[in-house]
Amino acid sequence: MLLQQKTAIITGCNRGIGKAVMEVFAENGADIFACVRKESDEFFDATARLGEKLGVSITPVYFDFAESEEVKAGIRTIISSKKQIDILVNNAGVASGSFFQMTSLQDLKQIFEINFFSQILFTQGISRYMSRFKTGSIINIASTAGLIGGAGMTSYGSSKAALMFATKTMATELGVMNIRVNAIAPSITKTDMFDQMEEKARNKLIESSALKRPAEAVEVANVALFLASDLSSFVTGQVLRVDGGLTT
Secondary structure (H helix, E strand, O other): OOOOOOEEEEEOOOOHHHHHHHHHHHHOOOEEEEEEOOOOHHHHHHHHHHHHHHOOOEEEEEOOOOOHHHHHHHHHHHHOOOOOOOEEEEOOOOOOOEOHHHOOHHHHHHHHHHHHHHHHHHHHHHHHHHHHHOOEEEEEEOOOHHHHOOOOEHHHHHHHHHHHHHHHHHHHHHHHHOEEEEEEEEOOEOOHHHHHOOHHHHHHHHHOEOOOOOEOHHHHHHHHHHHHOHHHOOOOOOEEEEOOOEOO
8 A cells, every 4th residue: 555645646547557557546545636538427437436446535637638728727626625635647648640741730739738738737736736745746657759769759759758858857846845756658558559559660669679568557557656655755857668678
């Protein structure tokens, strides 16, 4: 129970890595604000069942990272609870793939709006609130696409690279308030994005790794658990690669 008596905010909880993080954190005793884009009975019922089963509070919060006013409303909703926020996991994001010469400026701006600008806006609001308590851990879910490049990764990879650079800046500035900030850079992981990838590109990444397989979402979530817990109390400003030994 590494997160007992702690409260976490997790974005993008309806599937993939975000859902796995929510489940792992709940299993370790955390109360959770589970942020998703659209309200649905299915998500509400699933979080209610999970919370009841594990004896934790899971509160759905609905807003769209493509809309800055909705992001601000999400911040206000969470802060109005007056609960101490100990952990923020910025997982929400969108995938994109197109060759550099065919990437429109409009598409580039849209990807950055969701994967970077809104992440910054949300983290600014939540970190100001976290600062009152002089403690906390912020975890940004990035990608090895922002570290190693690759064809078709102009918009997505650049947005994740920007998030990783911002992670180091946040860590430097928020450290004086005892708030740690780290990023996780997964490689190919079994999520919806995995299913959407071209098979040839997917297989190339798998073969380029030492373990010769994609990650399971829970394997990324377990690293987030480490960074969220007191086990990583002297770890900040880092980008942890969860890539199965990717060699390219």
